[in-house]
Amino acid sequence: MIPGTFEYHRPGSLDEAVTLLTKFGDEGRMIAGGHSLVPMMKLRLAVPEHLIDLGHVESLQGIEITGQSIEIGAMTTQHDLIASDSLVETCPLLREAALTIADPQVRYRGTIGGNVANGDPGNDMPAVMQSLGASYVLHGPSGTRQVAARAFYEAAYFTAREDDEILTAINIPVPAPGHGFAYEKLKRKVGDYAIAAAAVVLTMDGGTCDSAAIALTNVGDTPIHAEAMGESLVGTAVDDGAIAKAVAAAKAAASPAADLRGPRDYRAHAAGVMAGRAIKRALARVKT
């Protein structure tokens, strides 16, 4: 379990990191927390020749909350997300989801940027970001652009990020006060990736749902933001009939592979169950 050899680089600024990435092209790889990459390197599934450590790039750290938006630096760890009281006040879904990831030690190292940039369908934060309508800030040699989380994932380990771009931050529109939210994750044990999971964010106006977003984790090649699932709730009282329709839409949207977490049908069914539970819990949390 010893990784292949590589040269190690420790840029002190974002520009320096981009220069190194551009220089090494295919042979270079960024390391953030390393808790997806190092296991892959031990198995020699990843054999970068140059490892570019983002750990000393200060501008990638920190959480900033302004009136309309939450900006989270890519190197913010999952532990930092859980520990931030101001974040929990404005967007409690992030702590709830972060607590379902791995275990305390992994969460001290694993970063939000690495989690969403990785492209592994098992990662939990991508669906969460899709449910929140977040976008990712990508910085490369030709400047900075933003890509919506809902448009970022193309296939397993393939994303809209170019090889020489660094994901520097995540922008999340501040959810409406009193919004309902939930992340429901079915897993075999602590530290396991999801058999299926669902993120829900919804708002109610009086007794009627006026917005709803649902996204699913690990039941396809990419996280799945199925518009039909959310839309089927809008305009309803989120009663049992409406929930049943959204659950059916979630099952239909899921296309999991059979793997050691279970056969296809079971995992698709689980996606529906998680979506149903998440909707009910989100609804119960709505404050008017």
Next chain:
Amino acid sequence: MNKTAVKMTVNGQAVEGQVEPRLLLIHFLRENLGLTGPHVGCETSHCGACTVDLDGTSIKSCTVFAVQAEGASITTIEGMANADGTLSALQEGFMQEHGLQCGFCTPGMIMRAHRLLQENRDPSDDEIRMGLSGNLCRCTGYQNIVKAVRYAADKLNGRQEAAE
């Protein structure tokens, strides 16, 4: 192979070395520094036997390169006893409550529990279990490990005399 210089503080002492960048921190601690308290269990980031404290966080040292720990301050189980050589509250707790059998997981358990108690001085049993959820024990069934941490928390919160 190119080597990279690393410097860090381990158990209060400044150390340095020339290492291959691919050298994992657990191997740097065990082989270069001779600190064999942190154990290699699974090598796959699951068991927590390799847990050490790094700049106020508990980490699995099998999943961090030594070069990533440049400038860091690290504590291993070897640095856990009190300055006068007596056992710390946690170490005493594991002994009094039979929190170990073979002892393989114990250095990792104690290092993780140490950070847990720094962040939450008086955890509930549930919080102890979740706090130690990244550490596996194949012997004890965990009950006595939870009791051991409870013992240390009680002692640190002044609820209990030292064991007779």
